[in-house]
């Protein structure tokens with residue numbers, strides 16, 4: 325009894341000393357994880373997942389645009405200018421030289437891999453700014469899907485964006501009428517970026533145990549990925565990588581590894597029924613349609629991606645992962661003659677393709693510009709065949 329109390333009070337002390345996390349008692353926050361997992365944490369801090377949303381810090385924002393590319397002209401009468409003012413940086417709309425609307429950059433979406441989009445707060449609601457920044461052109465263009473005739477400031481951004489680009493937001497939803505829902509979000513509650521516990525589940529008990537038992541080298545009270553089934557592994561990534569058309573039945577912020585994703589999203593019959601999944605945001609369905617996935621027993625996202633390493637752009641390392649299953653390949657002499665057959669399987673079998681969902685409008689261009697992504701439908705593409 326006495327021993328039990330001593331252990332209990334020691335546990336409670338450890339637990340009490342951990343930072344509080346708005347997601348609930350079971351969570352503790354990335355800062356705590358970093359204490360014991362330093363090696364992983366440094367890579368995480370610079371990863372696309374970690375950086376996919378954050379409050380705009382003016383100095384960082386100023387770095388991305390050259391002074392001569394800080395405006396977007398719609399026509400001779402209308403433009404939007406990115407302006408530094410005393411209270412922050414704004415997207416200011418001008419009509420015939422007169423400023424008619426100005427909204428501040430509050431939150432950045434995207435790590436900048438391909439694009440940044442920005443939002444501003446109005447009370448407890450968030451709206452998207454008219455201009456986004458696209459890495460492919462290193463310049464500003466109209467935010468995807470926005471009108472090209474004039475500036476637009478009124479696209480509401482809901483917590484759904486944050487469900488894939490952040491780790492938490494507190495929201496209040498009220499039913500305004502049969503079909504209209506009204507959502508309010510608490511600014512201060514947002515946990516930016518995709519953090520450790522978003523992918524690994526709540527970790528406080530794990531931390532308490534390992535603090536109490538420093539000699540224990542086997543992980544306790546945290547899901548061991550290796551023990552998950554193939555579907556469970558796919559579901560962990562599928563929370564955010566299986567497309568934008570799924571209807572969430574309940575908030576996916578609560579999803580933990582091991583959970584069944586079907587309990588969160590209602591089936592997307594368009595996407596799974598051999599429809600037309602998009603290269604943007606739907607890597608899961610694309611991959612599941614390829615023979616590599618269908619005819620192997622254990623391919624998952626982790627066959628090629630370790631979310632804790634950064635091998636971005638290193639197609640030769642990725643190609644090694646293909647070769648781990650394809651030691652011998654039958655290529656025709658014509659294909660072999662094209663070279664790079666051992667170091668770059670990717671460009672031929674996972675070519676970059678334009679998204680059907682996302683395009684963007686550059687200034688002075690008649691056509692929309694393509695937003696290119698890797699196709700996760702691994703296959704023999706006709707263009708490479710001779």
Ligand code: HEC
Pocket residue numbers: 352353354356357358359360361520521524526527528530531534535540541542543544546547548549550
């Ligand atoms: C007090 C030290 C400590 C803290 C703090 C800590 N861990 Fe761990 N963790 C360990 C130890 C020890 C292991 C087992 C050895 C190893 O795999 O590195 C481990 C292993 C893991 C594993 C590997 C499980 C597997 O697949 O084998 C994951 C995932 C993990 N921790 C996540 C977290 C997360 C998330 C946090 C923050 C909520 C966290 N850890 C905080 C000590 C800690």
Ligand code: HEC
Pocket residue numbers: 371372373375376377433434435436437438487488489490518522523560561562563564565625626629631636
């Ligand atoms: C909570 C949502 C979420 C989960 C869960 C998630 N991702 Fe992502 N992932 C994103 C978002 C958002 C981006 C875009 C990041 C950016 O550049 O802003 C992304 C980007 C990526 C990228 C490209 C960037 C890079 O690092 O090269 C890869 C690869 C990736 N995810 C793989 C995975 C895998 C594998 C899993 C499952 C283990 C996973 N993701 C789980 C949301 C998620």
Ligand code: HEC
Pocket residue numbers: 433434435436437438439440441481482484485486487488489563564565566567568603604605606607697
């Ligand atoms: C179902 C999950 C999901 C939702 C919802 C979602 N995104 Fe994404 N988003 C992703 C993933 C995954 C990527 C990266 C890979 C890709 O494009 O396929 C991404 C990429 C992006 C990028 C480019 C990131 C970069 O660094 O290149 C931006 C910007 C972005 N999303 C903004 C938004 C905004 C704004 C919303 C809400 C209107 C939103 N997203 C809703 C999953 C989602």
Ligand code: HEC
Pocket residue numbers: 354357358361364365368373518519520521522523524549550626630631632
């Ligand atoms: C985008 C999802 C994602 C995020 C964010 C993430 N992890 Fe992981 N982590 C994974 C996956 C998936 C694995 C399993 C890798 C495998 O087995 O191939 C893993 C493995 C691990 C492992 C054990 C294997 C190893 O590489 O040592 C530890 C420990 C770990 N993660 C800790 C953390 C910590 C700490 C953070 C935050 C700093 C974090 N993870 C953030 C998805 C994620």
Ligand code: HEC
Pocket residue numbers: 615616617619620622623627642643645646647648649650669670673674702703704
């Ligand atoms: C987990 C093992 C695994 C990995 C990793 C893997 N594949 Fe495959 N792949 C397979 C299997 C199994 C088949 C089906 C072979 C058959 O039909 O006999 C296949 C089929 C193919 C095909 C034929 C496609 C078709 O439609 O007929 C191509 C091309 C291919 N893979 C290329 C690649 C490339 C490129 C990579 C790396 C980006 C890769 N694979 C990674 C297991 C894998």
Ligand code: HEC
Pocket residue numbers: 561562565607608609611623624625626627628629635636637638639642645646670674696697698699700702
């Ligand atoms: C057979 C290998 C393979 C598998 C399996 C795989 N990927 Fe990829 N993925 C790649 C390669 C190669 C790239 C391009 C990397 C680069 O350009 O640096 C890529 C890029 C990405 C990107 C960045 C988007 C882009 O166009 O640059 C995301 C997001 C991503 N993968 C998510 C996933 C998810 C989620 C899964 C599981 C559903 C998955 N991948 C499974 C090989 C794979």
Ligand code: HEC
Pocket residue numbers: 643646647650652653654655656657659660662663664665666667668669670672673704705708709710
């Ligand atoms: C120059 C483009 C190109 C490159 C590079 C390339 N392939 Fe292929 N691959 C093809 C074409 C085209 C075919 C169809 C057969 C043919 O015409 O050669 C094919 C067929 C295949 C097949 C199906 C035939 C079989 O062997 O079962 C597999 C698997 C495959 N490739 C894997 C790979 C892997 C793995 C790599 C990298 C080590 C790679 N390919 C590099 C274009 C390419």
